[in-house]
Amino acid sequence: MGRIIRSASVCALAGVIVSTGMMSACSTQDGAAAPGAKKEKLNIKMMSSLQTEPPDMNSAFWTGLEERTNVHLDIDWVPINDYINKVNLVLASGNIPEVLTVTDTNLSSLIDAINKGSFWDLGELLGDFSKYPNLKNNVPESAWRLLRYNGKTFGLPRTRPQITASEHIRRDWLDKLGLPVPKTMDELLVTLKKVVDSDPDGNGKRDTVGLMFDESYRTAFGGFDPENTPDGGMYPKQLTNAYTSMVEWYRKAYADGLMSQEFAIMKDLQYSDMFGAGLAAFYRKNPWHQYGLEQSAKKVQPDAKTEIIPYLTGPNGTTAVLSPGFFGGLYIPKSVPKDKVEKILQYYNVIASDEITKYITYGKEGVHHTVDNGVIKMTDQGKKEINNTTIEPFVLKLDPWSKTDSPIAPQEVNLKNREKVKPELDVGKIDPFSVINSPSWVTQWPKYEGEFTSMRTQVIIGKITMEQYKSYIDQLKAKKEFAVAYKEFGDNYKALFGK
Template sequence: MTFNVKKKALLSLTATVIAASALTACGTTKSDSNTAASAGSSNAPLDVSIMTILLSANPPANDNAIKQAIEKATNSKMNIQWVSANSYPDKLNVTLASGDIPDLVYIPDPFTSVFRGMVQQGAFWDLSSYIKDYPNLNSKISKTAWDLTKMEDGKNYSIPRPRPTEGDTFFIFRKDWLDNLGLKVPTTTDELYTTIKSMTENDPDKNGKKDTIGFSINATNGDKASDPLGQVENMFAGANGDWKWTGDQLVFKSFLPEEHKALEFMTKLYNEKLIPEDFASMKTSQVKDIVKQGKAGTLVDKTGTNADYLNDLKKIDPNVKETDFYPATNINGYNPKGPGFAGVLAIPKTVKEDKMKRILKMIDTWMNDDVFAIQQYGFEGVDYVVKDGVKVVDSKKLSDDGGPDFNQIVYVADPYASTVKNFFQKDTQELYKKIQDERAKTSSADISIGLYSPTAMQYLPEMQKKVLDEKVKVMLGKDSLAQWDDFVNKMKADPNVVKMTQEMTDAYKKRTAAK
């Protein structure tokens, strides 16, 4: 998760924040007037101040029953500063600049120049050597999340707020159409082409009309490649994200020979009218609408979004089933892994070591199944009832009682949350979980997340837009593949690209070499 901060404001704050952090890094600590409560005695409740984001209209009151139950379970007394989502970026920057930082603070994006600068100045605890002592922090936060939130020195200065790593956005096919066409779920790009072509030309819905499209895809999402286009490129490159490790360096993926093949593939789909004619200008909502209207057989999404499509499709075809949305396992041996986190929690060095350890213990205890269940379900007879041994939650009541708000402090991610929902039919859940387990054996994360390159910070967004514009020209036939190759050769020779590539490579080597 990231938030947008205007560049000038961010840069002006950076100098102020780093100056403030330099002071805090010199050994300044918060008042010890309540030592037993704040740190020393393990029997006294931990007095901890917290600042986090608020996504609901009203924050939980200090005497909120869910809050009090969590405090009792974790032996803590939490002073929570809830800040609305719209105000959080500005409030966070002001708080960091002031030097008066709460004991535990939510950082939506740990890779901003402000947070990086403060870490470099020693303003936040290096938690790397402590994590091993807390079993839930190890087992319920993925290794991927811990790896990708390391700073450039290879150390962890924050605790990732976990999200599922597996079941990320990838290819999904209309299985009923595949069955009608006598096809299997594709596992190679050649099979994918055959599937898309057949779904366009061979009446896959058996309505006697030539009114379907094989692949619902658009080209861009703002200044970035759309998810469908991105996954086409990824399956050819065998890598997730903008960079791939090749030989002994990171290479910008679009400059690899595999990108030529991806563009050749996409150009073929466009020329043969196997994708929407106006794909280059379509919005993401329009891509989804084509699927909802029963006009496309291939899409790119998470299977957990199944119901978004199915509810509309059933109005057209009441016989369509959940399992008619069938996810690919791999294509060309590739499928994507998510980063496994959405923001982080950081502890400033103004907190003494013994209290820092108690905060880690509080979070670790909070992640116990029985404790996390307090905010997940609320209280029996109030927020949920038990039917046939299953907790049935009144979502509105739980929301009114503030349960979901506490997810913005501590969260435990269901590893299958991106893939299934609890309202899916049992056979659907079993099928999707089985496929996710297979995908997990070969999934690839975006290894460039969090890598720091000063040149990339300044130059990469502009370069990405330029590269994407050229890709679209090639796919539409305005430029040839030979012109694409010339474009790539010129870009690779650009001094900024050369410098950025070296910086990214050095950052990756440094992060992975650290113990």
């Protein structure tokens, strides 16, 4: 079946892009190459997020991808901690690369640019997907449906499985103290306090961090269920009772000494480094990081063990968050001619094939991985050249375990982790605010966002009372300029979720 997809997609691409010839030859059913001279490569200028050290674009992996697609990627890699700021700057300047990776598809600057007509309506070009079978068949239907803005498709979804995150805890520290793995949000605070107070790294200081701020935890307080206004609109997440309950939970965590004093400005990558260095006890991240985090911690404490907790239970839900089928999108500005847009779409149709998705995931056999009794094992070169940065600028064929299986972990570890996270499918929910939007909100909220973030920080660290914070939220809810946004959120929620 993979061979048929390969032949169909590659041939369609070669047929559409006659002038540039994205493929040097069209694969036939028996694997022989069709006659024809090698065509000029298509060059695509992109900007994408960087999760690791900058990749060597002349490495065997990237040159191999170029050979397989006859497309040269000129990528401006931007560190993930600064990525949103760079996207904002690029959108403000109007000097947008031919493909822009956006990690937050509800970013106000992106919505503003779409409203101003800066990006192509890709839905018109994709049509019924007859020219793009892999984008239709290998990308979740929910991704195409939930990425729409005002009923139109402006971005290509960066395909993701339903399970994309879980909780990670230092199991060796729990075992040392005779503590069970926590199952609820309240138990987590009690457990982490005992761990942090015990000086688990043995340096004689109380400097172990328990947890970082993550607003997705509002789902444990009912935050993924809509809270409606009296007239049938929908409050944005920041103004919901569930969000306020989550803030109160973090206030207790901070008072117990479980959070860094710099939590409000701490970036995810910083916390990841802390966990790997044995300076943090608990971390919410993709399940496939479990093995890597454990190996990093072992360099500091040889007995380190990282345990996956699929989810924690809160008063009105769990921490299990399901992906809508994508995380972020790829956007093509109107400055790109229509004929090149179509070539770019054909390129992504090939990327979403079984063959190329496997290559991007595992590289070349014998170079980046070996196969032993059907089990893929990454080589040292593969581990170096293929990582979580590698998939950032692509639309891949859906793999339900792509955020659970680690390319550097033994197969038995990956299979065990799959079983660990499966329960998320039964209780998890999609964050509606990862997909719904309001044109009015993105113009009004920036006026108050800085003040809101400051008030949230102040109440968590105890500078103001919960009563003062709640009074502030009530004042925000009553602002007349938000009324239109409430209606737009409500209408958009009903349009996307059908209820």
